Amino acid sequence: MTAPNEDRPQTRTVRRYQRVSAHVVRALSRLELLFDRVVWGLRRRFGSLGPLQVVPYRSFGTGTQALVRGRVLEASVLERSLPEDSTWRNFRRMLRRFSSNEVPDVSVRAELGMNSADGVTDDEGYFDVTLTSPELRGAGEWKTAEVQLMAAPVRGWKPARATAEILVPAEDAELGIISDIDDTVLQTHVAQTLKMIWVTLVGSPYTRMPFEGTSELYRALVAGASGHANNPVFYVSKSPWNLYDFLVDFMDHHELPRGPLLLRDIGLHEAPPLDHKSAAVESLLETYPQLPFILIGDSGERDPDIYLETARKHPRRVRAIYIRDLHGKRARHAPRDELCRRAAELGTEMLWVDHAELALQHARARGLAR
CATH class of the missing domain: 3.40.50.1000 (HAD superfamily/HAD-like)
Structure with missing residues (x-):
């Protein structure tokens, strides 16, 4: 009988590599977090942020709960691609995807029917909200939840909202x-x-x-x-x-x-x-x-x-x-x-x-x- 996967020499080598990598990541994370906090503090103090945008991600759920996931960014950064875009415009759009300005500590609310749940964005602007609603039962389809900003540590911020898509598999799904x-x-x-x-x-x-x-x-x-x-x-x-x-x-x-x-x-x-x-x-x-x-x-x-x-x-x-x-x-x-x-x-x-x-x-x- 063969050894379990986690006991194989190759797997042990990979695990050691991952543990070392994790230590390096944690060390670098402290530097990145310090840098981001300084930059965020300066931008917040001098009011250099544009309008805020909620970017929800397609997520999933069950008959009782759904995960609403997304990010809060400066609205001016994101541009969707168009079929007629030139090579140069495609290049610019790709660069902008990686130069997004995330907004931490923003309060968000997800609503589905009469039910709602609140969350707060992390240092990278991400939020994960677990929403419970009876409307999810027996769905077998895509449901939609409304996500809106409730509060933001930005002077003069304006309300923003977006629709999140949630897949709830049917109870009789085969696989x-x-x-x-x-x-x-x-x-x-x-x-x-x-x-x-x-x-x-x-x-x-x-x-x-x-x-x-x-x-x-x-x-x-x-x-x-x-x-x-x-x-x-x-x-x-x-x-x-x-x-x-x-x-x-x-x-x-x-x-x-x-x-x-x-x-x-x-x-x-x-x-x-x-x-x-x-x-x-x-x-x-x-x-x-x-x-x-x-x-x-x-x-x-x-x-x-x-x-x-x-x-x-x-x-x-x-x-x-x-x-x-x-x-x-x-x-x-x-x-x-x-x-x-x-x-x-x-x-x-x-x-x-x-x-x-x-x-x-x-x-x-x-x-x-x-």
């Missing part, structure tokens, strides 16, 4: 889908470094391309074996929240199923979990204990190991693992045969694919899609 984004859905040209840098800086949601067949695969999985299941899909990525609008526009333009995005903060204020993706996947499986899942990723980094660990922690809940094969580029995992063997021992299947059609054929053969 859930958790997918990576970069190198899994979105082509990043990881094998060509210069091209990867170029398309990242000057590409737009309308010029960047998904892998061929990806939209068809995901729509089939959402429809499920019955053809009308409306299974929920969640996108988990190490991409920063700064790219949220870019990724939403990309998915909508290429007709990928709508789903909550679980991205990460690139700030250093909080000590991060040892692995953002592991923590996000674990949170989803705990939120929906009745759902089995299909996990989709790529071979570029640690997706195979993360998904196998998920299968170990949650027996019989991972129906299949689909890994897009990048043919050794940036690989940080055990050999493919060993990973597939470990998947079988855990009661699931790991399929390595060059094209989404192969995953779709497998899903149909296993009764996971029509």
